[in-house]
Amino acid sequence: MIDTIAHSLPHGITLQCRTRGERGRxxxxxxxxxxxxxxxxxxxxxxxxxxxxxxxxxxxxxxLRGFAPSSHPPEAEAYRAKHLVxxxxxxxxAECGDDGSLAALIAHDWxxxxxxxxxxxxxxxxQRLVIVNSPHPGTFLRELQTNPAQQAASQxxxxxxxxxxxxxxxxxxxxxxxxxxxxxxxxAPDWLTPEVRAQYxxxxxxxxxxxxxxxRASPLRPPREGDAAAGALTLPDSMLTVNVPTxxxxxxxxxxxxxxxxxxxxxxxxxxxxxxxxxASHWIVHEQPGAVIQAITDSLSHRTLQN
Numbered sequence: 001m002i003d004t005i006a007h008s009l010p011h012g013i014t015l016q017c018r019t020r021g022e023r024g025r026x027x028x029x030x031x032x033x034x035x036x037x038x039x040x041x042x043x044x045x046x047x048x049x050x051x052x053x054x055x056x057x058x059x060x061x062x063x064l065r066g067f068a069p070s071s072h073p074p075e076a077e078a079y080r081a082k083h084l085v086x087x088x089x090x091x092x093x094a095e096c097g098d099d100g101s102l103a104a105l106i107a108h109d110w111x112x113x114x115x116x117x118x119x120x121x122x123x124x125x126x127q128r129l130v131i132v133n134s135p136h137p138g139t140f141l142r143e144l145q146t147n148p149a150q151q152a153a154s155q156x157x158x159x160x161x162x163x164x165x166x167x168x169x170x171x172x173x174x175x176x177x178x179x180x181x182x183x184x185x186x187x188a189p190d191w192l193t194p195e196v197r198a199q200y201x202x203x204x205x206x207x208x209x210x211x212x213x214x215x216r217a218s219p220l221r222p223p224r225e226g227d228a229a230a231g232a233l234t235l236p237d238s239m240l241t242v243n244v245p246t247x248x249x250x251x252x253x254x255x256x257x258x259x260x261x262x263x264x265x266x267x268x269x270x271x272x273x274x275x276x277x278x279x280a281s282h283w284i285v286h287e288q289p290g291a292v293i294q295a296i297t298d299s300l301s302h303r304t305l306q307n
Contacts, residue, residue, distance in 0.1 A: 009090040021049035026103035030061040033109020037203040068206020079217040104128040144230035157221035251280030
């Protein structure tokens with residue numbers, strides 16, 4: 001059974017976490033994205049906590065800062081990368097001890113953005129990194145500056161920065177938010193069962209300002225008239241290099257994050273393995289959990305062959 005615990009961190013943020021597996025085992029930490037919650041990882045927590053898998057792992061999935069029921073400060077500045085990295089650094093210390101490290105950090109979407117930064121700044125905190133449909137900041141910046149297709153695919157970011165975004169997203173029973181999950185033909189996916197809808201509704205009912213503030217706090221969005229955004233940004237290689245062994249898992253049918261984001265990753269991630277999944281969208285954790293589980297298993301088994 002999955003447990004829920006609250007980690008009150010030294011800097012005043014509380015992260016509510018779903019956990020499975022005994023303390024003292026190697027730790028797997030799972031970070032969700034927008035507009036998700038910790039519950040998206042439940043099947044993976046159950047799988048990897050099973051002692052049949054290398055004796056079982058301690059699996060931890062927090063609701064990130066801003067997502068109910070974790071702390072959700074109202075100011076956009078509170079969602080800058082340095083604060084998000086501070087949260088996860090403190091959470092790792094709480095689960096692994098001050099000198100411990102994760103067996104692996106697994107992250108999707110905005111959780112991946114935090115994970116890329118953490119792996120760059122504090123690589124000693126993890127033995128392996130698994131990124132699921134979350135662009136590396138170097139390739140994302142390049143594509144936002146030069147690729148019209150990615151610029152068009154990322155226009156939704158400007159909507160989420162609007163001051164009335166929360167109200168528009170909450171209207172009509174969160175109709176717009178549930179619409180993010182729709183198939184290309186406009187129908188709801190099979191995985192969006194009544195039970196999963198209720199989990200999302202519970203998270204969103206706790207407030208949407210925090211989730212929207214991730215977009216307001218970041219300059220990584222497509223440039224447009226009156227908002228230079230990514231067009232005015234430069235990032236040195238020192239902020240982009242990740243020397244942790246890394247596996248990137250990518251649903252190739254992601255309409256918001258195009259496959260061009262995978263090109264050139266080796267420039268900044270020398271120990272890289274890619275697992276490309278045809279037919280999977282941005283919501284691959286829901287759609288094909290088995291593919292994600294297999295990729296994590298391969299990473300933990302130190303398999304580095306290209307898939």
